[in-house]
Amino acid sequence: MIHRFDRLLTELPPPSDYDPAGAAIVQELMGGKFGEMSTLMNYTFQSFNYRDRAKTRPFYDLIANIAAEEYGHIELVGHTIGAMLTDLNKTDDSPDITSELLQGLSAGNPHHFVNGGKGVLAQDSRGMPWTGDNVFSSGDLVSDLTHNFFLESGARSGKLRVYESVDHPSARALTGYLLVRGGVHQVAYARALENLTGADLSKLFPTPRIPTDKIPECKPHIERGDHARIYRFSPSDFTQIAAVFNGTHPETGDPLEVVDDDPESRPRPQDPDPQPDVFAPDYAPEEIEEIADKLREQAGLPKRDKGE
Numbered sequence: 001m002i003h004r005f006d007r008l009l010t011e012l013p014p015p016s017d018y019d020p021a022g023a024a025i026v027q028e029l030m031g032g033k034f035g036e037m038s039t040l041m042n043y044t045f046q047s048f049n050y051r052d053r054a055k056t057r058p059f060y061d062l063i064a065n066i067a068a069e070e071y072g073h074i075e076l077v078g079h080t081i082g083a084m085l086t087d088l089n090k091t092d093d094s095p096d097i098t099s100e101l102l103q104g105l106s107a108g109n110p111h112h113f114v115n116g117g118k119g120v121l122a123q124d125s126r127g128m129p130w131t132g133d134n135v136f137s138s139g140d141l142v143s144d145l146t147h148n149f150f151l152e153s154g155a156r157s158g159k160l161r162v163y164e165s166v167d168h169p170s171a172r173a174l175t176g177y178l179l180v181r182g183g184v185h186q187v188a189y190a191r192a193l194e195n196l197t198g199a200d201l202s203k204l205f206p207t208p209r210i211p212t213d214k215i216p217e218c219k220p221h222i223e224r225g226d227h228a229r230i231y232r233f234s235p236s237d238f239t240q241i242a243a244v245f246n247g248t249h250p251e252t253g254d255p256l257e258v259v260d261d262d263p264e265s266r267p268r269p270q271d272p273d274p275q276p277d278v279f280a281p282d283y284a285p286e287e288i289e290e291i292a293d294k295l296r297e298q299a300g301l302p303k304r305d306k307g308e
């Protein structure tokens with residue numbers, strides 16, 4: 001089971017420029033074949049289907065625990081697209097539907113506006129829905145791990161291309177973080193395979209070559225050590241990861257380590273402004289606010305909860 005915290009894995013910049021065209025590109029990182037929904041669901045289904053756990057637990061723990069991190073990645077992509085579709089000038093009661101809504105329709109993905117509340121969709125950058133066909137779970141551990149290495153490699157290539165094609169600060173912060181974390185997962189699956197079979201996948205497939213140390217949005221995460229660290233997302237389980245995630249990082253030489261995650265140290269998600277032109281959260285948000293205030297009062301709760 002999953003225990004959810006109202007936290008994000010990393011800090012994202014607040015909404016700034018309204019960028020529907022950029023947001024449509026970032027959708028690839030959510031619902032694309034190599035997007036975060038794919039990594040999340042691949043490792044989740046592989047963990048469901050994993051057999052003979054007691055005897056081979058380190059590999060099970062690695063896959064199941066990385067699945068938990070991937071949930072945090074889909075959250076980050078969602079918040080990024082929400083920020084890029086937040087029009088800071090669109091908070092009054094008189095939505096100017098003819099200008100910016102039409103700009104969004106023509107520049108980006110119409111579903112962001114027509115069927116969504118300027119939020120993320122379970123689609124790729126073409127507007128194609130994410131599909132379970134993207135899940136590979138063969139039951140054969142070596143096949144699954146090899147697939148996962150390939151999936152992380154493809155995912156990082158995609159992130160780099162999104163980084164290069166979208167200069168919005170939210171998209172850059174997102175891809176900077178995900179490039180570093182995807183690198184860790186690449187190393188993790190490569191180490192698992194090397195420990196299991198002796199094959200060095202990072203020598204066999206030395207791609208993608210991504211100079212993360214030269215990418216400004218990657219730097220703070222590398223300086224913190226996040227390029228060589230698996231966080232354990234459970235208070236008491238998945239304790240055997242270190243048996244496979246060990247040795248040194250193939251690019252930096254830093255020791256690979258497993259660290260217990262501290263959710264309280266992670267930042268709170270932002271609270272994006274209402275967007276009345278798409279009735280999100282309502283054509284008149286203050287009506288819902290009033291109702292929520294009354295309900296809180298009746299329940300004896302504090303009046304406004306900023307999530308702190």
Ligand code: MN
Pocket residue numbers: 036039070073178182
């Ligand atoms: Mn990911």
Ligand code: MN
Pocket residue numbers: 039070152181182185
């Ligand atoms: Mn990953």
